[in-house]
Amino acid sequence: MSTSNNKYPEHVFTSLAELLRMEHVAHNFSLRAKKQKVNTILGGKHASKLRGRGLDFEEVRNYVKGDDIRNIDWKVTARTQKTHTRVFTEEKERPVLIVVDQSKSMFFGSQKRTKAVVAAELAAMLAFRVLKEGDRVGGVVFADKGTDILLPKRDRKNILRFLEKIETRNHELLDSKKVAFAEALKETSQKIRNIVTHDFLVVLISDFHRYSPEVIKYLKQIAMHNDVVLAKVFDPMERNIPKEKFIAGDAQKQVSIDGKKRSVRDKFSLGFDNDFLDFQTQLKKHHIPVLSVDTVAPLEDQIKEYFKKGRK
Numbered sequence: 001m002s003t004s005n006n007k008y009p010e011h012v013f014t015s016l017a018e019l020l021r022m023e024h025v026a027h028n029f030s031l032r033a034k035k036q037k038v039n040t041i042l043g044g045k046h047a048s049k050l051r052g053r054g055l056d057f058e059e060v061r062n063y064v065k066g067d068d069i070r071n072i073d074w075k076v077t078a079r080t081q082k083t084h085t086r087v088f089t090e091e092k093e094r095p096v097l098i099v100v101d102q103s104k105s106m107f108f109g110s111q112k113r114t115k116a117v118v119a120a121e122l123a124a125m126l127a128f129r130v131l132k133e134g135d136r137v138g139g140v141v142f143a144d145k146g147t148d149i150l151l152p153k154r155d156r157k158n159i160l161r162f163l164e165k166i167e168t169r170n171h172e173l174l175d176s177k178k179v180a181f182a183e184a185l186k187e188t189s190q191k192i193r194n195i196v197t198h199d200f201l202v203v204l205i206s207d208f209h210r211y212s213p214e215v216i217k218y219l220k221q222i223a224m225h226n227d228v229v230l231a232k233v234f235d236p237m238e239r240n241i242p243k244e245k246f247i248a249g250d251a252q253k254q255v256s257i258d259g260k261k262r263s264v265r266d267k268f269s270l271g272f273d274n275d276f277l278d279f280q281t282q283l284k285k286h287h288i289p290v291l292s293v294d295t296v297a298p299l300e301d302q303i304k305e306y307f308k309k310g311r312k
Contacts, residue, residue, distance in 0.1 A: 095135060097139070097192065100142075138150045196222070199225070204228070
């Protein structure tokens, strides 16, 4: 933690040590869809049925002209008096690109951690999980002061460089100036499309502060030839405002909110839920799943629960 940030409470900023700790909790879930018919939360085009030798036995079926004769199951053939062949499932490599938002809107947290810290931790957890599964992993950090890109590699040092970039951008939030999210995502999505070709898994971690049509368009473009998954990070106070009068604002404007009125609180919560539901619905049309994590509950517990739901 840099000296300039020591006066702030714990978990306002992240540190490389904290991000490295996520390697030890990167378990109990998988980014791989073992077979196409399994509908996991991050399932995609990761497994394909191929004739010939593979990693996992799939089935025995009637021999078809062109099948590899080395895979003929002679026992089944003798028993049925018809030639049968064994089919295997072979896993194809699927590089993963993790895109993490460290812009000004992420610099908020009402109880335990800021959204930026949770986003950083989730990026680290996923990166270590991908490495454990043997795939290449790279990262993109987009922030108000610039964008950092690390190409996918099957290399732990590459992950360390990614985490160092996240830490640096995270600490810059102290004096960065907010930029338009849609514009930032546009620039970032153009850089992403220069990296990913097809059959990548792209994970975008952000608060997706504004669900504009432009944001949907850029996400759709990335998802045309790749699997895309969004992780929305939110703070409970963004949905449930305090039961008291208070003033909220930023550098541009302030607004007085009377949280003592239940109608105001209900309207606030309903607006948050409806906006998020509409965002999910729009992305569902393009086969882009959205999961959400908050800044209060332990991150590993939330991810474990989501993957449990995904298996169902």
